[in-house]
């Protein structure tokens with residue numbers, strides 16, 4: 394008789410992973426370019442005003458507004474050009490009454506000037522003077538020191554993802570080296586006698602090991618460092634030794650395959666021989682119901698399903714938040730949003746379904762539809778999926794036009810806790 398497993402609601406399973414497992418938070422300082430797509434390990438606070446000086450937003454002439462107060466078509470005002478400055482050059486001295494400085498975008502406003510006239514609105518004379526035929530109020534066309542931000546302003550929080558905008562701020566404030574969270578190492582082992590190396594030709598009964606590379610990409614996207622432990626046949630001794638090594642060497646251990654109840658499914662035996670503390674071995678979700686989570690002395694061990702769809706979902710739901718937490722990210726879970734179902738799901742399912750889906754927009758309405766064959770064992774539908782459509786388990790199906798929750802894939806902002814409003818069934 395096969396062991397009866399007790400399925401945990403997804404919310405509870407995620408909660409227990411975060412409660413009972415830990416990945417240490419470590420920080421390091423890395424050269425700037427290595428910090429992009431990493432997570433900041435310190436708050437970024439402006440240590441100077443931006444811009445750091447009053448500057449011209451246009452190519453033109455810096456002048457004293459007072460000089461132009463009476464200027465008009467019938468009363469043109471002539472100003473003497475006493476200098477020329479481009480960005481990076483500072484005009485030495487003070488600009489006096491009746492004088493102007495030719496100034497380019499980004500150059501510091503010369504002392505004495507309080508306005509800039511764009512090149513297009515002045516007449517340049519051949520005798521070194523310009524003529525203006527309208528007044529320029531004080532402060533016209535000036536980008537003021539500190540208008541972007543003031544010294545001392547908190548700008549980006551510790552745990553933020555270093556996207557291009559954050560990179561711009563880091564450079565602005567002189568971060569040659571950037572304090573970032575150390576990427577936790579995640580060991581990945583594929584178990585299965587049917588598995589071929591990626592480079593091997595197909596032979597009868599065998600398939601290529603796609604899960605390991607999928608997980609590696611997911612780990613990278615989450616902010617971790619994948620460590621490849623290859624693939625092994627369904628042999629307890631070999632797999633046990635490999636997992637023991639992984640437990641010594643990496644922060645998080647992942648196996649894929651053999652998580653179910655079959656003759657060659659080794660995860661249950663591995664849990665026993667390793668003396669691991671099992672957190673769950675069944676979750677009330679499809680795919681991914683056979684996901685196993687355990688820890689050995691606190692070190693996380695995930696036995697993800699061999700079915701690619703189930704393996705993918707298990708990694709996104711359980712591994713990703715652990716990685717993100719060790720990076721001190723603010724929102725460690727997939728971002729939740731809402732969309733309108735574009736197809737029917739008439740068959741009720743006792744477990745919550747997480748359907749690989751494509752998000753699209755039509756007349757301002759966001760719609761979701763499956764990205765392909767939605768079987769746990771299908772791999773092709775993963776390629777185009779940009780969301781997981783959440784269909785809570787229960788006794789009813791879902792119809793096109795209904796609003797449903799979705800989890801966005803490959804998105805950096807994340808959700809604090811996307812599970813609250815999702816009803817899940819605990820029926821096995």
Ligand SMILES: Nc1nc2c(c(=O)[nH]1)N[C@H]1C(S)=C(S)[C@@H](COP(=O)(O)OP(=O)(O)OC[C@H]3O[C@@H](n4cnc5c(N)ncnc54)[C@H](O)[C@@H]3O)O[C@H]1N2
Nearest residue numbers: 583585602603604605650651652653658698699700703769
């Ligand atoms: N009697 C039952 N059978 C099954 C149950 C069950 O509850 N009772 N659960 C089903 C569910 S749900 C899933 S999901 C799968 C889980 O299977 P395992 O985690 O044990 O994985 P395997 O048996 O090793 O392989 C399943 C499937 O996936 C392919 N696979 C395995 N590894 C890889 C890899 N690295 N890359 C690509 N594909 C992989 C493998 O060839 C199999 O086709 O169990 C159901 N059965």
Ligand code: MOO
Nearest residue numbers: 680681682703769
């Ligand atoms: O774990 Mo299985 O994926 O429910 O399909």
Ligand SMILES: [Mg+2]
Nearest residue numbers: 651653655658
């Ligand atoms: Mg199996």
